[in-house]
Every structure is written in structure tokens, then in C-alpha cells.
Amino acid sequence: MERRGMDPDGFFEREGSLGRIQPQFAPVVAAARTRIGEAYGPRLHSAYLYGSLPRGAGRPGRSDLDLLLVLHREPCDQDRDTAEVLARGLDQDFAEIDGVGVLLSGKDRLLSEQERYDGGWFLACLCTPLLGADLAEHLPRYRPDSLLARETNGDLAELLPRWRASAAAAATPRERRALARSVARRLVRTGLTLVMPRWGGWTSDLTEAAEVFGRYYPGRAAQMRAAAAVALDPVADPAVVRAYLEDLGPWLADEYTARHGTKTPRD
Structure with a gap:
């Protein structure tokens, strides 16, 4: 099993x-x-x-x-x-x-x-x-439920404007690669926690996480697999991050909010 x-x-x-x-x-x-x-x-x-x-x-x-x-x-x-x-x-x-x-x-x-x-x-x-x-x-023991999903990654919508500002400010290939890796990692992990309660498990392997996500959202599976690849081998092409911020990121934030709600505001 x-x-x-x-x-x-x-x-x-x-x-x-x-x-x-x-x-x-x-x-x-x-x-x-x-x-x-x-x-x-x-x-x-x-x-x-x-x-x-x-x-x-x-x-x-x-x-x-x-x-x-x-x-x-x-x-x-x-x-x-x-x-x-x-x-x-x-x-x-x-x-x-x-x-x-x-x-x-x-x-x-x-x-x-x-x-x-x-x-x-x-x-x-x-x-x-x-x-x-x-x-x-x-600390308590934890289960892969919707409460955990909401409180870990239910703030993606708030991150998108910050990432857009960081993308505009990234001036060197090193800065662009670092941003691409950071954004791609977060998107893949958010994709996993979106489906985590239904899947009933956890993995920190980004490639596996993308595959698990794809079982529930086949129409977005290719995008998430590509994001996992960028998270492991980041690229300096600003068009990659731009696509995350204009398409995959906003869709994922909306779907996440609809299924799990938004993260409790922090002090």
C-alpha cells in the first residue's frame, strides 16, 4: 500500500x-x-x-x-x-x-x-x-486536510503582486534564475497542497508533486511539470516567470481559494 x-x-x-x-x-x-x-x-x-x-x-x-x-x-x-x-x-x-x-x-x-x-x-x-x-x-501531529492546505498556501493571491514587482526589478541573469526557481517551487508546492486532502499524502519531490497534481487537473498537468523542471533547473528567460504570473499563478490562486479558502491574516 x-x-x-x-x-x-x-x-x-x-x-x-x-x-x-x-x-x-x-x-x-x-x-x-x-x-x-x-x-x-x-x-x-x-x-x-x-x-x-x-x-x-x-x-x-x-x-x-x-x-x-x-x-x-x-x-x-x-x-x-x-x-x-x-x-x-x-x-x-x-x-x-x-x-x-x-x-x-x-x-x-x-x-x-x-x-x-x-x-x-x-x-x-x-x-x-x-x-x-x-x-x-x-507541536501536534498533522493530517493532510483542508485546514492545513488553507493555512500553508492559501496566500498565493497575495504573493502574485510581489512577484510581479520582483520580476520587474530583476536585472541580471542570476537574479532572474533565482526568481524563476523561487516562483516555480512555490507554484508546484501550492499545486500539491491544493490536491493534498484528496490524494491523502505528501511529497517534497517536486517532480512527483507535479505528477500528483496532474492526476486531478490534467488540463494543467503539462504546465506544472514544466514548472517543476524550472524549479530544479532554473532559467533566466523572463518570459518563463511572466507566464507564471499571467496564467498559471492567477488560475491556481483562484482555484485554491474556491476549494480551501484564504489563509488567516497574520499580525
Whole structure:
């Protein structure tokens, strides 16, 4: 029987572990652990990996390093500046990765009722502990239901204007590729969570996610498969992102709202 990322009781299994990290990525993960501790010291509550590396699906020279850093208090400008320096240093020092993403959050926010089915779910189900005490111990178990779909990706309509502004401002091939990867990833994951309650499962594999989506929306399947390909191998052609923002993105936002509603406004 296909488990689809669920345990036998129908709850999400936590994906990824430090034991799945491929040997070629071990040095960068070790360096990240050391540098995070040095950079944040007592401000840091815990640190986590997410994405392809802890799933054992990293591609040398093409995968990025994704980090979630949880602080004892809400991040300030100094914390964000520190994250930029940390990310830039790791990216420059290790050819095995292509970019570093650092998410910052305060501990209380992640444990709040408001974030329970968004940031809390993300940490508990998609993040692998790297440093500190695991906050997942204070969070519930999760099922792939419409509430989770709404609170994770029910804000796509709000993102579209921001992406349009970013597309207009992207001036270099590197900036355009980064935007294409970011937008394509979000669209594919939103497509998956759109159908997640009906499918009854989860996958972080973008190619698989696009295929699952296509079972329920065959008329949009080719577009979503193409978006998954761009998410894995981004392109600098601005026409690619323009198509997302003029067609697939608005359609997906409308369909999502009709089926699951919109995300609860955040403070």
C-alpha cells in the first residue's frame, strides 16, 4: 500500500534525517552547524535543515542549502544581517551547493496558535533538527486536510503582486534564475497542497508533486511539470516567470481559494 509520507494512522511522518545526508554534503552541513552556533550564540534556540539535503536527494553543485534558525526572541535587523553573512559565506566556500537560504523565526511565534498549521507544521514535518532542542516536541501531529492546505498556501493571491514587482526589478541573469526557481517551487508546492486532502499524502519531490497534481487537473498537468523542471533547473528567460504570473499563478490562486479558502491574516 502506498504510504505517501504518512504513518499507518494517517499522520505526517517527518521527512529527512541527518543520516540521509550524502557524504559529499557532510562538510557543508558540519560547517553550517559550527558557523550558526558561532554567529548567534545564546540568541539561538535551535537550527534545522530542510529541502533536498536531509532527504538524501541533493545534487552536487546544483542543490541549495536550506536552513531554519529559531531564535529565543523575534528576529531583528542584526539577526537578518547575520543570516545574510552566514549564507553568503557558506555559498562561497562550498562548491557542492548552489545558494543558501536562511529562514529566521522567533520561538514563540512558531509555537503560537496562529502558526500551528503553517510554520509549526513546516518545522514538525519538513525540518530536520541540526542544533538545539527540537520544537516539534511541543507541536501536534498533522493530517493532510483542508485546514492545513488553507493555512500553508492559501496566500498565493497575495504573493502574485510581489512577484510581479520582483520580476520587474530583476536585472541580471542570476537574479532572474533565482526568481524563476523561487516562483516555480512555490507554484508546484501550492499545486500539491491544493490536491493534498484528496490524494491523502505528501511529497517534497517536486517532480512527483507535479505528477500528483496532474492526476486531478490534467488540463494543467503539462504546465506544472514544466514548472517543476524550472524549479530544479532554473532559467533566466523572463518570459518563463511572466507566464507564471499571467496564467498559471492567477488560475491556481483562484482555484485554491474556491476549494480551501484564504489563509488567516497574520499580525
